[in-house]
Amino acid sequence: MKLLELTTDDLPLYESVYLDPRMLKHLGGVPFQRERLPQKLARDVESIRRGAAWIFKIIPDEEEERAAGSVCIWESGIHDEPMNEIGWSILPEFQRQGLATKAVRALLEQARESGRWDIIHAFPSVTNTxxxxxxxKMGFTLLEEVDLEWSGHKLRCNHWLIDLSQAPLGRDHRSPGR
Ligand SMILES: CC(C)(COP(=O)(O)OP(=O)(O)OC[C@H]1O[C@@H](n2cnc3c(N)ncnc32)[C@H](O)[C@@H]1OP(=O)(O)O)[C@@H](O)C(=O)NCCC(=O)NCCS
Incomplete structure (x- = not known):
């Protein structure tokens, strides 16, 4: 698996992630509007350029360039509090092969080494097993349940936090020695 930075050529990946209801099951279930995706992609690439986000596509070992999903850390804000947030997605045909676990671990390790990000929050829906x-597995601490809005939908989410300057990343029982 390797991580490659998102570019303005990645509209097909955005279409797969944001228009497929299977990908949005834990995010309210309603796809984005197709015509708004090019603007979203352009905004996200601009955030990378400004240094406000790290957004990577995930390329599995057996693929040359085709992305299996994405993983990102960005300057976010929840309930008017500025914070760093992490998010991820893996397309249905690549799920349940450990790819999200590997990609999130790789991104957090890179984040820790760079010193760019320290405290990082995650807000998966409580239903997103x-x-x-x-x-x-990564060693995040579960703080609380919160109600958040995502693209106009109310979601009950778990609020997780990791401080990369403190704790080591959690060990994955399926990859001893890593
Ligand atoms: C959530 C998602 C990223 C997981 O990706 P993945 O590559 O399949 O995840 P992994 O293979 O690394 O599995 C991670 C863990 O979740 C478990 N898991 C994976 N899919 C699961 C499912 N559908 N139901 C229950 N458990 C599941 C795995 O068994 C593994 O747990 P374990 O280490 O205790 O065995 C992917 O399903 C996805 O993108 N879904 C749609 C979008 C989404 O929910 N994004 C995240 C928003 S926070």
């Missing part, structure tokens, strides 16, 4: 498992 896979994403909550990933937070737990």
């Amino acid at each position: 896979a994403s909550n498992a990933i937070c737990r």
Whole structure:
């Protein structure tokens, strides 16, 4: 698996992530408007350029360039509090192969080494078993449940936090020695 920075050529990936209802099951279930995606992609690439976000596509070992999903850390704000947030997604045909776990671990390790990000929050929906498992495995601490709005939908979410300047990343029982 490797992580490659998002570019303005990645509209097909955004279409797969944001228009497929299966990808939005834990995010309210309603796809984005297709015509708004190019603007979103341009805004996200601009955030990378400004240094306000790290956004990577996830390329599995067996693929040359085709992305299996994305993983990102960005300057966010929840309930008017500025904070750093992490998010991830893996397309249905690549799910349940450990890819999200590997990609999140790689991004957090890169974040720690760079010193660019220290305290990072994650807000998976309480129903998102896979994403909550990933937070737990990485060594995030579960703080509370919160109600958040995502694209106009109210979501009950778990609020997780990791301080990269303090704790080591959690160990994955399926990858001893890593
Ligand atoms: C959530 C998501 C990123 C997980 O990606 P993935 O590559 O399949 O995850 P992994 O294979 O690394 O699995 C992580 C853990 O979740 C478990 N898991 C994966 N899919 C699961 C599912 N559908 N139901 C229950 N558990 C699941 C795995 O068994 C693993 O747990 P374990 O280490 O205790 O065995 C992916 O399903 C996805 O993108 N879903 C749609 C969008 C989304 O929910 N994004 C996240 C918003 S916070």
